[in-house]
Amino acid sequence: MSVISIDTDILIVGGGAAGCFAAVEIYKKSPGCRVVVMEKAHIERSGCLAMGLNAINAYLHAGQTPDSYVAYVERQFEGIIRKDLVSSIVLGLNDVVKDVEKMGLPIEKHEDGTYKTRGKRSIRIFGERLKPILAQTVQKTPARVLNRVVATNFIYDGTRVCGAFGFGVRDGSFYVIRAKAVIVATGGASGIYKPHNTGEARHLLWYCPWNAGAGYAMGIRIGAEMTSFENRFIALRVKDVNAPTGTIAVGARSKQINAHGEDYLECYYKHWGGNRCLTHHRLLATVQEKKIGRGPCYLDTTTLNEVEERRLKEDFLNMNPQIILLWATKEMNPRRRPVEICGTEPFLVGGHCQAGYWIDKDRRTTIPGLYAAGEVAGGAPKKYVSGSWVEARIAATTALEDTKGMSLMNTEEEAIGRERARVLHPLTRKAGISPAEARERLQKIMDEYAGGISMDYELHEERLLEARRLLKCLKDRMKDLAVANNYSLVEALECVDRIDVARVLVEHLIYRKETRWACYQTRLDYPEKDNSRWLVFVNSTYNPRTDEILMAERPLCS
Amino acid sequence: MSISIDETICNGCKGLPEARCERICPGDLCYRKENTKAAIRDQSACWTCGCCVKECPVQAIELRLPFQICSNGSSLKARLKPDKTIWTVWDAEGRPEEFIIQAKWLKGD
Numbered sequence: 264m265s266v267i268s269i270d271t272d273i274l275i276v277g278g279g280a281a282g283c284f285a286a287v288e289i290y291k292k293s294p295g296c297r298v299v300v301m302e303k304a305h306i307e308r309s310g311c312l313a314m315g316l317n318a319i320n321a322y323l324h325a326g327q328t329p330d331s332y333v334a335y336v337e338r339q340f341e342g343i344i345r346k347d348l349v350s351s352i353v354l355g356l357n358d359v360v361k362d363v364e365k366m367g368l369p370i371e372k373h374e375d376g377t378y379k380t381r382g383k384r385s386i387r388i389f390g391e392r393l394k395p396i397l398a399q400t401v402q403k404t405p406a407r408v409l410n411r412v413v414a415t416n417f418i419y420d421g422t423r424v425c426g427a428f429g430f431g432v433r434d435g436s437f438y439v440i441r442a443k444a445v446i447v448a449t450g451g452a453s454g455i456y457k458p459h460n461t462g463e464a465r466h467l468l469w470y471c472p473w474n475a476g477a478g479y480a481m482g483i484r485i486g487a488e489m490t491s492f493e494n495r496f497i498a499l500r501v502k503d504v505n506a507p508t509g510t511i512a513v514g515a516r517s518k519q520i521n522a523h524g525e526d527y528l529e530c531y532y533k534h535w536g537g538n539r540c541l542t543h544h545r546l547l548a549t550v551q552e553k554k555i556g557r558g559p560c561y562l563d564t565t566t567l568n569e570v571e572e573r574r575l576k577e578d579f580l581n582m583n584p585q586i587i588l589l590w591a592t593k594e595m596n597p598r599r600r601p602v603e604i605c606g607t608e609p610f611l612v613g614g615h616c617q618a619g620y621w622i623d624k625d626r627r628t629t630i631p632g633l634y635a636a637g638e639v640a641g642g643a644p645k646k647y648v649s650g651s652w653v654e655a656r657i658a659a660t661t662a663l664e665d666t667k668g669m670s671l672m673n674t675e676e677e678a679i680g681r682e683r684a685r686v687l688h689p690l691t692r693k694a695g696i697s698p699a700e701a702r703e704r705l706q707k708i709m710d711e712y713a714g715g716i717s718m719d720y721e722l723h724e725e726r727l728l729e730a731r732r733l734l735k736c737l738k739d740r741m742k743d744l745a746v747a748n749n750y751s752l753v754e755a756l757e758c759v760d761r762i763d764v765a766r767v768l769v770e771h772l773i774y775r776k777e778t779r780w781a782c783y784q785t786r787l788d789y790p791e792k793d794n795s796r797w798l799v800f801v802n803s804t805y806n807p808r809t810d811e812i813l814m815a816e817r818p819l820c821s
Numbered sequence: 822m823s824i825s826i827d828e829t830i831c832n833g834c835k836g837l838p839e840a841r842c843e844r845i846c847p848g849d850l851c852y853r854k855e856n857t858k859a860a861i862r863d864q865s866a867c868w869t870c871g872c873c874v875k876e877c878p879v880q881a882i883e884l885r886l887p888f889q890i891c892s893n894g895s896s897l898k899a900r901l902k903p904d905k906t907i908w909t910v911w912d913a914e915g916r917p918e919e920f921i922i923q924a925k926w927l928k929g930d
Contacts, residue, residue: 304847308872313847367925389923391875391906396925411849432849463822463865464887466848472868473848503890577922580908584871584897588886591895592913750849750862 264687266679267436270671271299271407273662274442276414276427277449277478278302279310280648281637283397284359285446285655290404293663298406299440301429303473303753305410306398310450311471311614311638312648316390317510317582319370321356321647324380329353332384336645339541340494341779342798344617345642347624347820352646355653360386363652367396382513391581393648412438413753414477415686417445417633418674419485424632425672427481428682430756432749437683441674443666444632446658447620448651451496451612451638452476454702454757455765457710457717458608460503467585469498469505469607473757476611478639479619480760483767483805488621488629490641490802490817492764493771495609495783496616497720499546502559502603506586510578511562511602519549520601521557546606547781550719553605561601572598606782608716611768613637614651616783617644618768621802621817626658627665629804634658642800688742689755695745698754701737705762708733713769714785723788727773734766767803770812774801822885823867824874825896826859830881833857842873842882875899875906901926 273289275282278300289298302309323332332353337344360378364370369389371379378386401408411432418426424445429438453470466472483489499508511517518538521527528548529537535544549560567575575597579586590597613619619641620628628635636658637651646654689695709715712730714722741762744755777793778786800817826842833853834840840859842851851873854860859881861867874882874897884897893913900907901924908920 304849305845308845308870308876309847313868313872314870369923369925389925391922392901392924392926460887460890462887462889464890465865466868467823467887467890468868471847472866504886573920577920580906580920580922584874584884584908585869585886587908587910588884588893588895588897589891591897591910591918592893595893753849 265436266439266683267431268439268441269299269407270441272297272443272666274427274440274445275300276445276447277310278306278398278401278408279448279450279637280312280397281651281655282446282448283401284652285448285636285659286401286406287404288656288659289663290406292660296663298404299442300401300406300408301412301414301427301440302408302410303413306401306408307395309394310474312394313471314583315581316388316393316648317578318381318385318387319360319647319649320385320509321352321645321649322360322378322384322386323353323356324384327384340617340644341792342794343779343800343819344644345820348622348643351624351657352643352650352653355656356649359652359656360649363397366400368393382509385513387578389581409438413756414449414481415756416682417481417485418678419630420672420675422631423672424485424630426674428686430686430752432753435749437686439674439679441671443669443671444634444662446634446636446662447478447482447639448635448637448655449478449639450474451610451614451618452479452761452764453610454706455611455709455761455768456608456715457706459605459716464503467503467505469500470610470612475757475760476764477757477760479611480763482620482628482630482633483763484807485630486804486806487633488802488804489767490619490621490800491617491771492611492768492803493775493784493801494616494618494644494780495768496612497546497609497782498607498615499549499604500607501586502605504583504585504589505607506579506583508562508604510582511564511575517562517564517566519545519560519604520563521552521560523557527552527557527560543781543783549604550606550782554719559603559605561603563601564597565599565601567598569598606716606720608710609714609720609783611764613639613641613643614646615644617641625661626654627661634662686756689744689746690752692743692745695743696740698744698746698751698758701741701744701755701758702761704737705758705765708737709765713772720782721785721787722772723786724773727769730769731766731773734762734769738762738766767805767812770803770814771801774814822864823869823887824861825883825885826861827881827883828858830879831858832879833859841876841878845872845876847872871897871899875901
């Protein structure tokens with residue numbers, strides 16, 4: 264196996280929404296700066312945006328103020344958000360959307376040129392090609408894009424991140440990329456929990472199945488401080504195909520009904536605000552209806568007319584083509600039959616919720632030389648795609664500023680050899696644990712002991728302690744992973760990353776002894792929200808020498 | 822089954838270093854077989870994102886849902902034009918329905 268060494272100024276790990284935007288931003292601000300984008304798949308269709316997108320859900324419409332926007336996010340997250348981060352995002356939202364429109368994204372507009380609103384903070388886009396548009400803008404810059412190179416670890420000498428290691432899936436090469444600064448933008452983590460679809464449908468997930476938490480895991484392994492992993496995300500979606508309910512509920516104004524046809528939010532959950540309740544209460548109400556025996560629940564699409572139905576289908580083709588297949592039979596037509604909804608398995612994301620790196624307002628992580636943007640960055644929920652672009656802009660600006668006059672650091676041969684041996688190890692073994700076995704074991708542990716879908720997302724201490732014990736055993740077995748080809752090696756590396764992430768997640772779930780966000784974090788043994796004690800961030804730092812996860816609390820800041 | 826590749830239509834993107842579906846699949850699932858036709862290595866790993874369907878210039882690939890999710894046999898194909906995407910969905914009875922949606926392509930068709 265050959266070693267490919269590349270020197271650059273700024274390395275971007277992950278060529279998704281945030282990574283692409285960061286590359287373009289660096290070029291705009293400093294055209295001479297050398298940039299490398301390390302991308303696991305191909306940047307034209309990778310990450311969360313691979314399928315496309317039909318709405319941008321973070322936008323500041325006329326009549327909204329930055330303060331009202333921040334207050335909305337704070338309310339949705341029961342008082343715990345990094346207001347400094349969310350504020351910085353809100354101020355940049357409209358600029359980045361304008362930038363992406365200039366790149367080529369079609370956006371629905373009024374005759375006067377203003378964007379049409381689709382809900383209070385949302386605009387409707389024709390985003391089937393949003394990812395190719397971003398990628399092609401990157402391809403016009405001198406940035407060097409390494410497609411099909413999977414990041415495995417940061418190059419870290421104990422004081423500073425000075426690059427990253429990667430594995431080339433196509434060429435089988437080991438990559439050593441030295442950089443003055445690294446922006447991590449790998450997205451969140453799916454596949455931690457047993458998925459709601461199994462067998463041949465096991466990858467019909469809400470979130471990109473190949474966002475396996477590599478960025479979290481790489482940060483964890485060098486002791487970067489992480490925040491709010493316990494703030495898991497569970498999406499309320501069209502059952503089985505994961506189509507966004509917002510497209511129907513907001514776009515077509517359909518109501519949520521239970522099996523008896525009742526508007527259950529208004530009938531039974533008025534105390535949470537009925538139809539105006541928080542996102543996680545909407546999910547909890549749907550879970551409760553199921554438990555009580557009034558499920559399944561639906562979005563009532565039977566009131567749609569033919570024009571609205573067609574428009575709805577067009578919106579879904581831009582984002583989630585699967586649902587069109589589901590509807591392509593008379594019995595399943597949405598005007599004839601309401602659309603069944605349910606919760607997905609839990610995911611870890613910093614874009615809908617706030618699991619991720621603990622960062623300062625300029626997007627520096629706690630490790631010098633390492634910056635975070637997008638889903639992998641914590642503390643700023645509901646940033647979605649446009650907020651990720653703003654974060655990419657801020658991280659790029661900071662990285663450029665911080666690296667002025669800096670030179671590259673040397674990488675020790677020994678460190679290269681060690682990482683190369685770690686990465687290649689499963690390929691050297693003739694027999695052992697397969698990636699599928701490891702994945703299924705992890706997902707079973709998390710589902711049953713750490714509040715997966717089969718447990719209605721509920722948690723309590725004794726089960727979590729069992730999850731902790733079982734995950735430690737599983738981690739110790741990972742040295743026995745064995746694979747036969749490069750594709751499977753990537754699967755094996757994903758398993759290792761996911762286990763590192765899951766262990767941190769479980770510690771966060773154990774630590775917060777209250778119920779802060781229903782379903783996302785429901786503690787049966789501490790069922791109340793306790794503002795007198797828990798209006799704090801729960802953070803963690805992994806110690807690679809002792810294999811211990813150290814927990815800490817950080818106060819809310821203004 | 823999540824995608825179905827029609828070998829009578831697929832030309833394996835002859836002359837290119839990789840088949841287009843192989844180049845684009847976000848999960849690295851498509852590859853070229855020895856007979857130069859494209860194939861998917863693991864149906865259960867497919868996200869059903871449709872990227873390969875959109876990328877295929879001869880419309881050899883169709884999107885389907887795994888049988889456990891949907892047993893009606895419907896399928897979906899796409900043709901990408903510089904200013905629009907043309908989708909065709911075949912319903913349970915094999916009747917096609919077409920959708921033309923505005924889009925923008927920066928490179929040539």
